[in-house]
Amino acid sequence: MGFIDDNKRTLGTVEQERAILVGLITPEQNETKATEYLDELEFLAETAGAVTIKRFTQRTDAPNSTSFVGKGKLDEIVNYVADNEIGLIVFDDDLSPKQIAFIQKATQAKVLDRTSLILDIFAKRAQTANAKMQVELAQYQYLLPRLTGMWTHLERQRGGIGMRGPGETQIETDRRIIKTKIALLKQRLADWDRQKVIQRKNRGKLTRIALVGYTNVGKSTLMNLLSKSDVFAENKLFATLDTTVRKVVIENLPFLLTDTVGFIRKLPTHLVESFKTTLDEVRDSDILVHVVDISHPQFEEQIEVVNRTLQEVCGAADKEMIMVFNKIDRFTYVPKDEDDLTPRQRENIPLEELEATWMARMAGRCVFISAKRGMNIDALKQLLYERARVVHAQRFPYNDFLYQRYDDLQDTSTEHS
Numbered sequence: 001m002g003f004i005d006d007n008k009r010t011l012g013t014v015e016q017e018r019a020i021l022v023g024l025i026t027p028e029q030n031e032t033k034a035t036e037y038l039d040e041l042e043f044l045a046e047t048a049g050a051v052t053i054k055r056f057t058q059r060t061d062a063p064n065s066t067s068f069v070g071k072g073k074l075d076e077i078v079n080y081v082a083d084n085e086i087g088l089i090v091f092d093d094d095l096s097p098k099q100i101a102f103i104q105k106a107t108q109a110k111v112l113d114r115t116s117l118i119l120d121i122f123a124k125r126a127q128t129a130n131a132k133m134q135v136e137l138a139q140y141q142y143l144l145p146r147l148t149g150m151w152t153h154l155e156r157q158r159g160g161i162g163m164r165g166p167g168e169t170q171i172e173t174d175r176r177i178i179k180t181k182i183a184l185l186k187q188r189l190a191d192w193d194r195q196k197v198i199q200r201k202n203r204g205k206l207t208r209i210a211l212v213g214y215t216n217v218g219k220s221t222l223m224n225l226l227s228k229s230d231v232f233a234e235n236k237l238f239a240t241l242d243t244t245v246r247k248v249v250i251e252n253l254p255f256l257l258t259d260t261v262g263f264i265r266k267l268p269t270h271l272v273e274s275f276k277t278t279l280d281e282v283r284d285s286d287i288l289v290h291v292v293d294i295s296h297p298q299f300e301e302q303i304e305v306v307n308r309t310l311q312e313v314c315g316a317a318d319k320e321m322i323m324v325f326n327k328i329d330r331f332t333y334v335p336k337d338e339d340d341l342t343p344r345q346r347e348n349i350p351l352e353e354l355e356a357t358w359m360a361r362m363a364g365r366c367v368f369i370s371a372k373r374g375m376n377i378d379a380l381k382q383l384l385y386e387r388a389r390v391v392h393a394q395r396f397p398y399n400d401f402l403y404q405r406y407d408d409l410q411d412t413s414t415e416h417s
Contacts (some may be wrong), residue, residue: 013407019050019088020080022069025059034092036298040265041092041114043216045410047250048089048121051248054080065105066082068099074106081125093266097146104414114266132194137185142177149357159213191402207255207391209384211284212310213291214302215262222291222371223259226381243281250385258285263309265301286391288321289384294354294368322383323358329373 016162020040025034034057042052058073067074068091080086088110089103095113106109112120119142123133211219223229227246244259258281284287290306294300331351351368367383369376 014239016049016051017088018053018086019045019090020077020086021045021055021090021092023055023057023092024063024069025057027061031057031059034230036267037092041117042112044117044121045090045241048117048124050090051085053084056080063093063099065096066098066102068093068095076145078385079108081109088112088351090114093372100146100237102210106270118264133189133192137182137189140182140185143184159416162233163238183342187334204394207287207395208258208281208285209255209287209388210258210260211287211289212260212282212293212306213262214293214306215264217262217291217293217296217302219259219262219291222324222326222369223257225371225374226384244280250388252379253385255384255392258282264305264306267309277282285319287387288319290321291324291326291397293327294325294351295327295332298327320387321365322378322387323362325354325358325366325368326371328368328374329370330338346398391416 021038022037023041025031029037031414038055041053043201045052056069056073056077058069060070064070077089088108089107089112091111093113094115095103095111100111100113119135119139119351122138125159126132126135170177211223213219223244223246227248229244229246243261246257246259248255248257260281288310290303292303296302328351355368365383365387367376367380369380373378
């Protein structure tokens with residue numbers, strides 16, 4: 001068992017660690033982009049259970065190989081940590097074992113990078129045995145190259161964010177044992193995957209539709225709405241790690257709908273690959289429903305991140321895709337004054353114009369909804385029905401004839417009424 005960290009603070013009944021965030025402004029990452037990444041990092045920290053007290057940024061050509069930031073900035077961080085009882089420092093980029101050890105020694109605080117923070121959230125969110133094994137594998141793969149000078153016996157570590165280790169016993173520092181554990185987990189996951197393959201074959205030839213998208217865009221909420229199920233949904237990053245499949249019937253057409261783990265920027269490939277079940281569901285799907293948070297200021301970049309991940313990791317870039325722009329109830333638009341000559345920004349574009357732009361770009365295969373409020377859901381169901389029916393007709397031509405007769409009867413009934 002761990003013990004309560006002195007550097008935690010209580011908010012209601014939830015203990016929160018006081019944290020600071022550190023990021024860099026580089027030629028490849030300007031100040032605006034660095035701010036956006038730190039906004040997301042703060043949301044990650046909040047999801048993990050920390051409260052961000054302050055942010056530190058530094059303009060530099062490249063990270064310092066030893067301290068990540070320059071000596072002056074590190075001294076500033078050291079003084080702030082000491083004066084404000086900060087117990088956690090989170091860096092927006094991956095750190096080397098050398099950097100982690102140096103910074104921890106200088107600040108006497110716990111040091112995490114973006115990957116280790118995400119891993120901690122994964123460990124907290126995993127519910128099923130399969131998801132827990134996937135997270136454990138990702139943790140060991142992250143730890144293996146960082147054993148030297150970073151990890152000691154688990155009983156000597158403090159509790160809290162970043163310390164939810166893979167398993168209830170000690171983290172072995174012996175490289176051979178770690179490799180053995182990785183091999184064992186891979187074997188167990190392979191056995192699990194074989195069972196999943198059998199399950200997918202037993203589903204028959206039903207059309208398969210997979211919900212994909214950036215984390216926290218509302219995929220699980222949409223899943224619950226369409227399937228009338230109770231998949232866990234929360235306004236937190238990575239609220240859902242487990243792959244969920246439900247049978248959905250729209251009008252008279254059945255299909256399988258899958259909810260998958262969300263993607264995120266700066267997510268190392270091996271973390272995504274650990275969730276092989278999700279990737280297989282995406283690869284085996286007939287149609288991808290790309291859910292987008294239209295209210296997010298950087299929604300277009302999030303679209304690019306998801307598309308790139310689908311192409312590079314999932315190998316699913318060539319699949320038919322439907323774009324679902326969610327959270328239109330949160331979209332805010334303030335018209336500019338006629339005399340306002342400031343450049344046009346993303347926030348200055350009205351929702352109607354975005355709808356027209358994307359409808360044209362996607363040749364009509366997109367829809368704007370609010371899953372939370374149930375807005376425009378009938379239009380989404382109609383689009384899903386039309387696209388799923390095309391796939392169904394290719395596999396069951398006779399059944400499609402019956403569906404056509406059903407539609408004709410429905411149209412006739414409507415005309416008579």
